[in-house]
Amino acid sequence: MKYQKRQKAIILLADGTIFYGKAVGNKQGTAFGEVCFNTGMTGYQEIFTDPSYFGQIMVTTNAHIGNYGTNAEEVESDSVKIAGLVVKNFSYEYSRDAADSSLEEFLDKNNLLAISDVDTRALVSYIRDNGAMNAVISTEVDNIEGLKKQLAEVPNMEGLELASKVSTKEPYYFGDENATYKIAALDIGIKKNILRNLAKRDAYIKVFPYNSKFEDLEAFNPDGYFLSNGPGDPEPLAEAQEVAKEIIKRNLPLFGICLGHQVIALANGVSTYKMHNGHRGINHPVKNMVTGKGEVTSQNHGFAINREETEAHEDLQITHVHLNDNTVAGIAMKSKNVFSVQYHPEASPGPHDSSYLFDQFIENIKNK
Ligand SMILES: NC(=O)CC[C@H](N)C(=O)O
Numbered sequence: 440m441k442y443q444k445r446q447k448a449i450i451l452l453a454d455g456t457i458f459y460g461k462a463v464g465n466k467q468g469t470a471f472g473e474v475c476f477n478t479g480m481t482g483y484q485e486i487f488t489d490p491s492y493f494g495q496i497m498v499t500t501n502a503h504i505g506n507y508g509t510n511a512e513e514v515e516s517d518s519v520k521i522a523g524l525v526v527k528n529f530s531y532e533y534s535r536d537a538a539d540s541s542l543e544e545f546l547d548k549n550n551l552l553a554i555s556d557v558d559t560r561a562l563v564s565y566i567r568d569n570g571a572m573n574a575v576i577s578t579e580v581d582n583i584e585g586l587k588k589q590l591a592e593v594p595n596m597e598g599l600e601l602a603s604k605v606s607t608k609e610p611y612y613f614g615d616e617n618a619t620y621k622i623a624a625l626d627i628g629i630k631k632n633i634l635r636n637l638a639k640r641d642a643y644i645k646v647f648p649y650n651s652k653f654e655d656l657e658a659f660n661p662d663g664y665f666l667s668n669g670p671g672d673p674e675p676l677a678e679a680q681e682v683a684k685e686i687i688k689r690n691l692p693l694f695g696i697c698l699g700h701q702v703i704a705l706a707n708g709v710s711t712y713k714m715h716n717g718h719r720g721i722n723h724p725v726k727n728m729v730t731g732k733g734e735v736t737s738q739n740h741g742f743a744i745n746r747e748e749t750e751a752h753e754d755l756q757i758t759h760v761h762l763n764d765n766t767v768a769g770i771a772m773k774s775k776n777v778f779s780v781q782y783h784p785e786a787s788p789g790p791h792d793s794s795y796l797f798d799q800f801i802e803n804i805k806n807k
Pocket residue numbers: 491667668669670671672673696697698699717739740741742743
């Protein structure tokens with residue numbers, strides 16, 4: 440048996456609640472972030488590398504994590520983006536032909552602190568009841584008071600701008616340069632599978648840093664514009680909102696996913712708010728209000744757009760609704776070539792019910 444004497448570890452929540460566990464591997468250390476949970480039964484590697492999770496400590500509700508190893512191609516960015524990991528059973532062994540390393544090696548390479556043997560069911564039901572909050576995971580189990588002090592200094596997710604921490608520093612290209620359509624994508628935390636989905640639909644994409652100006656994107660002479668997913672609060676993203684306003688003003692084809700959707704709402708004067716607990720999983724039910732059809736969707740967000748303000752807005756239509764809590768899951772502008780969704784049609788991980796949204800974007804470009 441590997442690591443028979445593993446370090447004791449804790450997760451300490453901002454309200455003082457403690458859950459106990461053990462460090463994964465030989466790791467020792469401390470990591471801070473906002474605690475959140477994902478209910479997906481599969482797709483842990485995609486989750487851990489999704490830039491939208493930057494600054495968050497991930498609790499997985501699936502009881503076995505690591506059992507199918509990792510594969511260099513199943514990433515949503517070039518590194519692990521979560522701040523820390525909390526699991527029930529961590530599998531040091533893995534069995535899958537396509538895997539090229541164990542999850543333990545993968546996390547070590549990325550220097551990520553993970554703790555296991557935590558009663559994640561109790562932890563998740565606690566944070567479901569008490570709402571999103573900051574937390575620390577640590578092997579310093581005898582330094583609770585010290586950890587509490589440090590934890591109190593960690594900034595709140597509300598109001599926090601994080602896109603700059605994960606965005607590309609320089610523009611780059613994705614796909615085949617001879618493709619039919621050119622798309623300018625603003626990277627406020629973009630997932631690779633969004634780029635793959637656009638490229639697969641005959642698009643050549645230029646990806647721009649979070650603080651680019653509309654003119655920078657326009658200089659690529661794109662047929663369509665895309666605003667990506669990403670971490671943190673959408674409210675402080677003034678530059679991205681400005682880009683959205685300029686695109687909207689010119690009635691150019693625009694599609695936004697998750698953080699990008701929130702930015703489009705803000706550009707229309709609709710406010711966003713922090714949810715009690717976000718939506719994170721791969722079986723979230725959404726109703727398409729235009730077709731009346733249901734979709735099972737992949738979701739990962741802790742903020743949402745204000746429903747009343749969206750309803751009152753004369754140029755906005757609610758196209759998608761989350762069936763668990765009636766929050767707005769998608770919007771379109773009535774007089775413009777602009778639409779967006781709060782969830783993840785790129786589905787990495789997740790079901791493919793919503794991939795038609797990428798087709799719709801390409802149609803919008805064609806019809807322009
Ligand atoms: N996946 C995302 O783009 C998340 C958007 C935003 N950071 C939120 O938590 O709501």
